[in-house]
Amino acid sequence: MQSHFSILSASIRPEIQEQVAIGLMLVGQDNVNFRFSKNKIAVVKELMSQPAIKYLKDTLKQISSTVFQENEKFKGLYGGSDGFNKSFSLSYLEYLSRYSNNLLIFSKPKTIELQSSDDLFELLFKKYVDEYAFIEAISEPRSFDSNRTTFFNAVQPYFNIEQEVTPEIIPGLIMPVKVDLIGKNEIPVYAQTIDLERQNYHIQNDLAVLFMLNKALIKAKGFHISSEPDKKLFPHQHDTWKSIKDWNDSEYVDLAEVGKIEEYANLHGLVPLV
Numbered sequence: 001m002q003s004h005f006s007i008l009s010a011s012i013r014p015e016i017q018e019q020v021a022i023g024l025m026l027v028g029q030d031n032v033n034f035r036f037s038k039n040k041i042a043v044v045k046e047l048m049s050q051p052a053i054k055y056l057k058d059t060l061k062q063i064s065s066t067v068f069q070e071n072e073k074f075k076g077l078y079g080g081s082d083g084f085n086k087s088f089s090l091s092y093l094e095y096l097s098r099y100s101n102n103l104l105i106f107s108k109p110k111t112i113e114l115q116s117s118d119d120l121f122e123l124l125f126k127k128y129v130d131e132y133a134f135i136e137a138i139s140e141p142r143s144f145d146s147n148r149t150t151f152f153n154a155v156q157p158y159f160n161i162e163q164e165v166t167p168e169i170i171p172g173l174i175m176p177v178k179v180d181l182i183g184k185n186e187i188p189v190y191a192q193t194i195d196l197e198r199q200n201y202h203i204q205n206d207l208a209v210l211f212m213l214n215k216a217l218i219k220a221k222g223f224h225i226s227s228e229p230d231k232k233l234f235p236h237q238h239d240t241w242k243s244i245k246d247w248n249d250s251e252y253v254d255l256a257e258v259g260k261i262e263e264y265a266n267l268h269g270l271v272p273l274v
Contacts, residue, residue: 001115003028006093007107007128012047014102021129027088028116030074034067037130046236151258158265159183160272172216177209183270191223196237214249222250
């Protein structure tokens with residue numbers, strides 16, 4: 001049995017035809033599979049205007065609704081009796097590939113000599129859109145979170161962990177902040193993790209903590225801990241990673257090398273600040 005599929009892409013710079021694949025539609029004899037990548041939507045959100053993103057999301061919702069309605073029809077008495085779904089037929093997807101608007105683009109559909117299935121859809125989606133999209137079904141924690149937790153447990157004798165510090169504790173702070181690690185010897189010593197594969201508001205919060213500590217603690221030793229994000233999935237965050245590696249106000253340490261901070265704490269006899 002045959003199936004056909006089309007890749008949906010967001011046009012981030014129409015003037016040079018630059019696109020990011022964000023979704024996939026697989027059409028079989030009696031069902032339609034459609035999905036878009038939340039990871040890719042997060043990426044293009046940084047590259048498109050707010051009205052364009054809103055229009056893109058609204059269009060994807062409309063397509064999802066139509067797919068749902070068509071799949072419900074297939075479950076009815078006459079579902080699938082006349083072959084491929086007419087709403088997403090090969091000819092109609094070819095039409096969309098030629099005349100879709102300049103924000104959401106359908107690729108020319110490809111026919112494959114395989115019956116549509118969830119496994120086939122997942123394989124195609126990983127290949128053409130987002131290889132990480134189905135990782136959320138795995139119960140294992142993300143490596144950044146796991147390594148971060150292991151490191152925090154190892155340095156508990158030296159630091160307060162995820163401690164809220166106030167202007168009463170650190171004169172010069174303009175407001176209370178929650179810092180990942182803070183200890184002291186002759187001077188305060190702090191460390192903040194920055195997970196560059198999280199949403200932007202989390203990253204901005206971590207950076208704000210660093211900025212405020214750097215400004216308030218004139219004499220202190222600071223570390224900022226991160227790791228290189230996937231450049232294709234997180235291009236904006238990758239630029240941030242390149243920038244923070246060169247900061248002078250605190251020392252950059254890769255998450256894979258955080259043992260350096262434990263060695264520093266042991267060598268200098270650190271104790272928790274509070």
